[in-house]
Amino acid sequence: MPYLLRVELPDVPGSLGRLASAVGEAGGDIEAIEIVEKRHDGTAVDDVLLEMIDGIMPDSIVSACNALDGVNVVWISRYAAGGNLFLDLEAVEDLTAHPTEAINRLVDLLPMTFRSDWALRLHRATGVVHGTGAAPDEFDFVELDRATRLESDGDDTLYVAARLDGNEIVVIGRRGGPEFLDSEVARLGHLTGLALSIARVG
Numbered sequence: 001m002p003y004l005l006r007v008e009l010p011d012v013p014g015s016l017g018r019l020a021s022a023v024g025e026a027g028g029d030i031e032a033i034e035i036v037e038k039r040h041d042g043t044a045v046d047d048v049l050l051e052m053i054d055g056i057m058p059d060s061i062v063s064a065c066n067a068l069d070g071v072n073v074v075w076i077s078r079y080a081a082g083g084n085l086f087l088d089l090e091a092v093e094d095l096t097a098h099p100t101e102a103i104n105r106l107v108d109l110l111p112m113t114f115r116s117d118w119a120l121r122l123h124r125a126t127g128v129v130h131g132t133g134a135a136p137d138e139f140d141f142v143e144l145d146r147a148t149r150l151e152s153d154g155d156d157t158l159y160v161a162a163r164l165d166g167n168e169i170v171v172i173g174r175r176g177g178p179e180f181l182d183s184e185v186a187r188l189g190h191l192t193g194l195a196l197s198i199a200r201v202g
Contacts, residue, residue, distance in 0.1 A: 001078055003051075003077065003079055004048070006046070008072040010042060010071075016033065019046075022065055026061045028051065028061050030048055034049075037184075045181060075178040091109045091113050092198075095109075102198040107119045110172050115174070117175050118133070120132070121168060121169075122170070127139070141169065142161060146189055148162075148185060149180055150171070157173045158174045158177065158179060160180045172188065
């Protein structure tokens with residue numbers, strides 16, 4: 001079963017090698033690594049897709065990583081989206097190949113691109129226009145100038161949204177964390193803007 005591990009680590013040569021060695025010794029096999037954010041304090045946040053040897057518990061991986069100097073596991077979870085990290089570039093290529101469907105295809109791709117549970121397209125008057133399978137049937141419209149985190153409704157779901165136009169927004173939801181990073185919020189705004197541009201050309 002694949003797992004997705006989000007870690008904070010020093011942004012210096014050798015950090016990923018030490019992390020990979022620790023994961024391997026604890027019974028994990030790294031399939032892919034994606035840099036999520038580079039910070040001004042000399043640290044980075046990486047997402048690590050890994051397979052676990054049968055019988056190995058995620059706690060073993062977490063303990064091995066946290067034992068490394070400067071490394072902090074932010075979050076680990078089963079990763080049901082498949083064996084690849086879906087990069088922003090791949091999403092843009094898909095949207096470009098289907099310009100007339102770009103906005104709805106963006107919504108369909110967002111859960112995999114951001115490792116979230118669902119995404120939806122919301123109209124101010126008519127409500128949910130398009131959503132992925134786990135998306136709620138109803139959601140309150142929010143006025144936005146730019147991509148931003150939304151207040152939680154009391155459960156453990158975290159939300160981030162971006163403006164499509166004056167009447168529509170895109171919302172993604174992630175249950176149980178991790179928090180949406182500033183870089184993820186910015187990426188959502190950027191991808192949404194690209195989808196709009198592609199749709200207009202199409």
